[in-house]
Amino acid sequence: MRRILITGARAPAALHLARLFHGAGHHVVMADSLHHVVSRVSRACAAYVKLPAANGDRAVYAEAIRKALSDHQIDLVIPTCEEVLHLAAVWQDGGITVPLFAPEFGVLSRAHDKHRFTQMAASFGLAVPETRLLQSEADVALLRDRAAQFVFKPVWSRFATDVLICPEEATIAPTSARPWVAQDFVAGEEVSVYAVADKGKMMTWSAYRSPYRAGKGAGIAFLRDDDPAIGAFVNRFIGRSGWHGQVSFDLIRKPDGGLVALECNPRATSGVHFFRQPAAFAAACLDGVPVRPEVQGLQAVKAAMWVYGPWQAPRRFWRDIKALQDVMVWPDDPAPARQQWLASWEILKLALRHHISPAEATTLDIAWDG
Template sequence: MPGADGSILITSILITGARAPVALHLARLLHGAGHRMILADTPSRPIAAASKACARYHRLPPPRFEPQAYADAVEALIRAEGISLVIPTCEEVFHLALVWHGRTMPALLFAPDIGLLAKVHNKHSFIRLAEQIGLAVPETALLNSPDDLEAVRGRSRELVFKPVWSRFASHVLLRPTPQALDAVAPSPAMPWVAQRFIEGEEISAYAVARGGRLKALALYRPLYRAGKGAGIFFERVEDDAARELVERVVAGTTWTGQISFDLMREPGGRVLPLECNPRAVSGLHFFRDPAHFVDAVLDDGPEVAPDVSAPQTVRLAMWIYGLPAALRLGGLARFRKAMRESEELLDWPGDSAPVKAQWPALAEIARVALRQRISLQSASTRDIEWNGPGSG
């Protein structure tokens, strides 16, 4: 609950999405500042559950497939553990926002309401929102039907096509041939967007805001990815235009919670928004000072700046994804240099268990992938994905 000075008075904090390295990192930061950390998720052995920062781990029903059971379990957990603040880290944020929308909960959810979350998660309505705030945006058309697709087919080599509801760059078509669009079937239930391809330098942003005021911001560049999707090796960047863009979005939406962006810096220096993810992303790993981070985010202290300068990586992911890409593209020397100069983001003084916990966590995801005949990346979020109102 907010204190008289604007701070959030905490007894115990619940972090959801314990499968994610960002959940582990956030738990370590808050635990380091003296808070009791409870973690929850649907896997049986997520990496964050192995951390000394985790006082207790609770396994929850899958929200995508069992929303009512999930809501009941979350409420029971909050009451049993005396939780006063819930911080989502992954796409379960949408499911939690629906829980808070549908019932009176005994804890504060560190996220906006479901209406705003949906608006920024939607790849078309986010661009329209940014435009209303007064930001320059790339040309972005909504595709609700085959006729909408036909209207832009002739310009396909100038455009990027992606589902309105998607993650990890899944299904993205980058400047495809007109014929490649035959595989796309937009509909009101499964809309797509066609967005102008922008030449330039990609910038990712992770931010925390309170009431529209920026409390933490890390700008970074992913240099290696898991396939086309999530970054697994990233370095910090500084860019005033990117910072201004983030500030204007959080102020224009009166945002409270975590929020992240995919941006593009054009050769002339202008920064354009591509899409928004209203959750934690890898930029969180550039903060390692618990006292300053928690003072800014929970105690309403001044904005905290990143205190890590070295590139961050998950070495296991680099061996799985980065090395094959380096061998395929002839970038072995660059790969060796990256591994030599980076820091393992899972490392933390006095808390080594999560590094070893990667293996059973990966095995659990791999079993889901094999059973469902999907990729590892799809399996990692299958049970928490949210694909718009009425999705299941």
């Protein structure tokens, strides 16, 4: 049995990880800076640690992490969301010997940066769209007459926040502190992929399409995609980067089947929901034993489907809502599905208080923006 601290407990992916490791016989402690997180009430959660904001005072955050590690005698820390970058920075500062299930900070920060990632992937021989770094109004002016050929997005962003896809006009104002990128638009089908690596070796991967989304970005329903070319892409990236821990990508599959890498999310994503065999998944993460996902069929956050789904695909929604497997539901663990309404209310209050969108509020205290 290992004593595992899973951070980013607000995320459905974190809850899923907790259930898998708990089901494999491990002692799971959850941590986050929010109060009403879904994982807190799960049977898989042996204890909950309330942390300060990850992107606040680093010394205060680091001390809270050290205390949690000591109080709960933690053997391994598994990050889930963008707090992984803050944790890696704390680990880089030194003084913590408990392993972090993530690469070192330099590798993480390059992968998270939407410009540097494309350079990184291209150096590995992977296809990427031509990506231009924009740090001033003058940089934007050079592309203004051709704005409709590009996708514009902040270098540090998530959930497609502020993304402009082939706009008539690029109404953005990048700076050196808040740069943007302009990527050539690539036509095709968007595919996401989640993977686990052990010191440069791929242990598992799952790819999926998102037929329903919350707004422009975050998927709320997931269909598995077993294209072997995706596995080959991920395997090459992991091997060349020496990646350790969890990593995710957004790809475009062109009409000819070729894959183009748009960006990297150096953290967990919804692909983890295609794993429901605790012992096998835990062995992949902890013992370097390769495994393949076993779940088929539509996976979804059912509560979010009721909010967003009927308006996106009214003709197929009723069929899909009956057929889907709710990722919040787990045998003998009903409380998190009920808790998600209280968790959503906490996020909504944050959004109203700070005059931001609910999507932005979900990462307000953990986002890494360089």
